[in-house]
Amino acid sequence: MVRDISMAPSGKKKIEWVQSSMPVLTAIEKEFRKTQPFRGLKIAISIHLEAKTANLALTLRAGGADVWVTGCNPLSTHDDVAAALEEMGFPVFAWRCCTDEEYEDFLCRTLSCHPDLILDDGGDLLSMLHGKCSDCGDRLMGGTEETTTGVMRMRQREAAGQLKYPMMAVNDADCKHLFDNRYGTGQSTWDAITNTTNLIVAGKTVVVAGYGWCGKGVAARAKGLGAEVIVTEIDPICAIEAVMDGHRVMKMDDAAPLGDFFVTVTGCYDVITERHFKMMKDGAVLSNSGHFDVEVSRSDLEKMATEIFERRFNIMGYRMPDGRVLNLLAEGRLVNLAAGNGHPAEIMDMSFAIQAYALEYMAKNAKGMTPHVFDVPRDIDMKVAAMKLTGMGVSIDALTEQQKEYLGNY
Ligand code: NAI
Numbered sequence: 001m002v003r004d005i006s007m008a009p010s011g012k013k014k015i016e017w018v019q020s021s022m023p024v025l026t027a028i029e030k031e032f033r034k035t036q037p038f039r040g041l042k043i044a045i046s047i048h049l050e051a052k053t054a055n056l057a058l059t060l061r062a063g064g065a066d067v068w069v070t071g072c073n074p075l076s077t078h079d080d081v082a083a084a085l086e087e088m089g090f091p092v093f094a095w096r097c098c099t100d101e102e103y104e105d106f107l108c109r110t111l112s113c114h115p116d117l118i119l120d121d122g123g124d125l126l127s128m129l130h131g132k133c134s135d136c137g138d139r140l141m142g143g144t145e146e147t148t149t150g151v152m153r154m155r156q157r158e159a160a161g162q163l164k165y166p167m168m169a170v171n172d173a174d175c176k177h178l179f180d181n182r183y184g185t186g187q188s189t190w191d192a193i194t195n196t197t198n199l200i201v202a203g204k205t206v207v208v209a210g211y212g213w214c215g216k217g218v219a220a221r222a223k224g225l226g227a228e229v230i231v232t233e234i235d236p237i238c239a240i241e242a243v244m245d246g247h248r249v250m251k252m253d254d255a256a257p258l259g260d261f262f263v264t265v266t267g268c269y270d271v272i273t274e275r276h277f278k279m280m281k282d283g284a285v286l287s288n289s290g291h292f293d294v295e296v297s298r299s300d301l302e303k304m305a306t307e308i309f310e311r312r313f314n315i316m317g318y319r320m321p322d323g324r325v326l327n328l329l330a331e332g333r334l335v336n337l338a339a340g341n342g343h344p345a346e347i348m349d350m351s352f353a354i355q356a357y358a359l360e361y362m363a364k365n366a367k368g369m370t371p372h373v374f375d376v377p378r379d380i381d382m383k384v385a386a387m388k389l390t391g392m393g394v395s396i397d398a399l400t401e402q403q404k405e406y407l408g409n410y
Helices: 005-019 023-035 051-062 079-087 100-111 124-129 148-159 174-197 213-224 236-244 298-304 345-368 378-392 401-407
Strands: 042-046 066-070 117-120 142-145 167-169 205-209 228-232 261-264 285-288 307-312 315-319 325-329 373-375
Touching (some): 005 345, 023 051, 023 378, 042 124, 051 345, 066 100, 117 124, 117 345, 124 142, 124 148, 142 148, 142 345, 148 167, 148 373, 167 345, 174 285, 174 325, 174 378, 205 213, 213 228, 213 236, 213 261, 298 315, 345 378
Parallel strands (some): 042 066, 117 142, 205 228, 261 285
Antiparallel strands (some): 307 315, 315 325
16 A cells, blocks of 8 residues: 555665665675575564665565565655555555554554564554554564664553563664664754755754754754754753753753754653743744654644744744744654655664664564563674674774783673
8 A cells, every 4th residue: 555656666766776875784685585584474564664664674575574564654654665665565554644544554454464573663563562453463473663762662561561572672772873863863854954944054053852862963963064052951961961062051941032943852742832932033943853743742833823834845834923933844743754864874774784683583582582672682783883894894903812801801
């Protein structure tokens, strides 16, 4: 079920383009072709459906899997890539701008394959397996989770004693969050904001809410583009880190009147609300790069606005009673995917290499694992890092036997 199958040629070109910058995943695909770790298994994947993801789906299929694919956000699917995958024989259930009902229906249809493994991004697939689609989990051994918010939801379910399957927190692997969340979100968020708005960042004030892995990247890139950066936080340690990295730190109440651009990356909700909107400058640009569209309160904007109008593709203007217009990008959904191309391919090469090996690990071991949240084994992290370095043409030193003995822990 895709928007338009005739878009497949454009999707195929996008997939070929990213493949040339994903050497680690290409090496894993070759390896999986021989080792067939997923022979006879069905894998359901729910993840931002664009070219890099398609390359991951192809890698899993090369390893013998029957892969069923859907998106993980109503706005982030690239219809041409979805069409290309469908033409290549994958069952695909996704289109861009689906309604909430269609989105849920796509998740159900994907799970109707009764998967052996799942790959989730944000936790919606897992959530359906604990609710409406619980009968589709009869063969499920376990799965992997891509992002911070999904890991948080999984851990909440685990703490409540309700997690039914073993799940691996791919987000928490070093080769994932250190690069994907920081450098990937950092660059792709600004690619999306500048392309969508066609505005300059230099000389402006950028307010970044949240100084976790994503926030550090978004703030660093804003600074590099010439902005003055203000960070808002609730964690005192992250706040000190932001100060020491050279940013101003203050409450959102104080930052609201100063910002030209606002980017939320907290994983929390109601980070920017009515009382902040009342104080903002005319023309302020609001965007979110956190997983869910709950960080910038669209309902408050809608409630306050005397007029709501499209200003440009992916920009809605909200006219306030005093005449100011606040601009919301991509409906407050994660801007780098809903209004951009997502992370650079070189970054997703690492994240998806971790995904591929984590799923291989689950295929081998999940039957003996209890329903808990597991970390990605360290040797997978180290292996992917070594492969990435090789792909980058970078060599590093190795410890001598004497050095190993001296350090004691190698
Ligand atoms: P993190 O846990 O490393 O950082 C979140 C930070 O936000 C923490 O430092 C926390 O103290 C702070 N925070 C929480 N509530 C806050 C509030 N109300 N006001 C100010 N600060 C607050 O998480 P990470 O990895 O940075 O992820 C953040 C979000 O971005 C998650 O929803 C995650 O799933 C998503 N994400 C999005 C990506 C994208 O492509 N756009 C890529 C990776 C993650």
